[in-house]
Amino acid sequence: MKMSGGVEWALHCAFALTAADHPVSAARLAEMHDVSASYLAKQLQAMSRAGLVRSTQGNLGGYELTRPPSRITVLDVVEAVDGPTPAFLCTDVRARGPLAASPEACRTPCAIHRAMTAADEAWRASLRSVTIADLAAQVTGEHGRGVLDGVRNWFNAAP
Amino acid sequence: MKMSGGVEWALHCAFALTAADHPVSAARLAEMHDVSASYLAKQLQAMSRAGLVRSTQGNLGGYELTRPPSRITVLDVVEAVDGPTPAFLCTDVRARGPLAASPEACRTPCAIHRAMTAADEAWRASLRSVTIADLAAQVTGEHGRGVLDGVRNWFNAAP
DNA sequence: AGAGTTCCGGACAAGAGTTGTCCGAGTTGC
């Protein structure tokens, strides 16, 4: 039961991109968070593949959000980076062994499977109910607007 | 985001032990489910360490539930086998890099952390709301009482 | 058009975590 550690980086990047009016390069984001640039690039590529960020190449290129942050949920980022595969995957144990259930009884998912998928769905629903904009609002409400402004200024500063 | 595959085996074992009036050895449970006996033993040991099952050694020894199945939740089994560590673990990113937040601002968990822990708690609550007895009731309600009786008879049969 | 950035995608090694197996310690029944 372990989630990819890159999810946190991706969330922090999504939050930081909220305060950007420029495309921001991956190297800049990595420098800001003091993490491996090569590995962060991989996470950003995953987000790009999921359609969360748009990437522009070239001299002033970089990443920027494709939608307003109020339309990007935390679940979007988690699924983009960590994969949409549910945590619990069945091996169809009940169909094996000397007491194997009849194949017809295995048409519907069993009680264990249902309980696990229900829990997984609850987890996803909780993650889907909070957006990147909500995160930014919480941060500014607690630590003031200076945080976002500081990020924006740092993005606009020369490399 | 992957859960240990042994969780499924452990849940199946807990369900099967519901229908046992004897202690059942790990080898028997493994034969019943057609899985690796040595590895299943490890899961049962974890459950024993968590206090879910009691193990008696010796000739007629084996595992049996310590409480009535209505007092054992699915979350108990999952945490016993997969570990109680939450899926999301922080690296304290906001305290690093050139824009590191002040140490005093890091006293309280940030918005991202709160969202993740809330989702994790929702997942756990969903798993905690269903007990092993509920699983057994669902199975008998769908496939009849013969399933439990078949398991019990197979347990009582000679090796 | 040319040079200089920058992203993209995949290939590649290192590390951690999981999966699976084994044998010794201890207990029970005869």
Add this chain to the structure above:
DNA sequence: GCAACTCGGACAACTCTTGTCCGGAACTCT
């Protein structure tokens, strides 16, 4: 007392994640 059976934890093999790297394509500025 003895023998057989059990659990328990220690031990490798394996898979997946983490992290790195490079060549190619695209874009901007001169």
